[in-house]
Amino acid sequence: MVEPIINLNTLADGAFAERINYELKNLLQNIADPNTDAQKKRKLQVTLTLEANENRELADVNIDVKATPAPRKSIGSTLILDRDEAGYATAAELKSGIKDQTYFDPESYEVKDDRGQNVVDLQKQGGSK
Numbered sequence: 001m002v003e004p005i006i007n008l009n010t011l012a013d014g015a016f017a018e019r020i021n022y023e024l025k026n027l028l029q030n031i032a033d034p035n036t037d038a039q040k041k042r043k044l045q046v047t048l049t050l051e052a053n054e055n056r057e058l059a060d061v062n063i064d065v066k067a068t069p070a071p072r073k074s075i076g077s078t079l080i081l082d083r084d085e086a087g088y089a090t091a092a093e094l095k096s097g098i099k100d101q102t103y104f105d106p107e108s109y110e111v112k113d114d115r116g117q118n119v120v121d122l123q124k125q126g127g128s129k
Helices: 011-032
Strands: 043-052 059-068 079-083 089-093 103-105 110-112
Touching: 011 043, 011 059
Parallel strands: none
Antiparallel strands: 043 059, 079 089, 103 110
């Protein structure tokens, strides 16, 4: 085995190893996050930049540790497009699944319009008891 030139565990008073462990922990959290794609690859990149002095007796070392996690999955919804009283475009989220269809709100136990904003009075609409 080749003798190591420097001990990476003690480089920069241990800050090098600390940064790697910090970023690795973040990548592991990203892998465990169900809102990310499990199959996406994550990356941990370490860059050591050495800059020697004129006499080539000393070199400053700049250490960068960068993690590239997987992005969060996109989410979707559907908007109902309409115009307000002044004729300007407006939108509201479709809650019922189909435009103009009422739906049962499981949180409030009420029948609401397709936007989930207004409670529908079934008796006024000719519904029976």
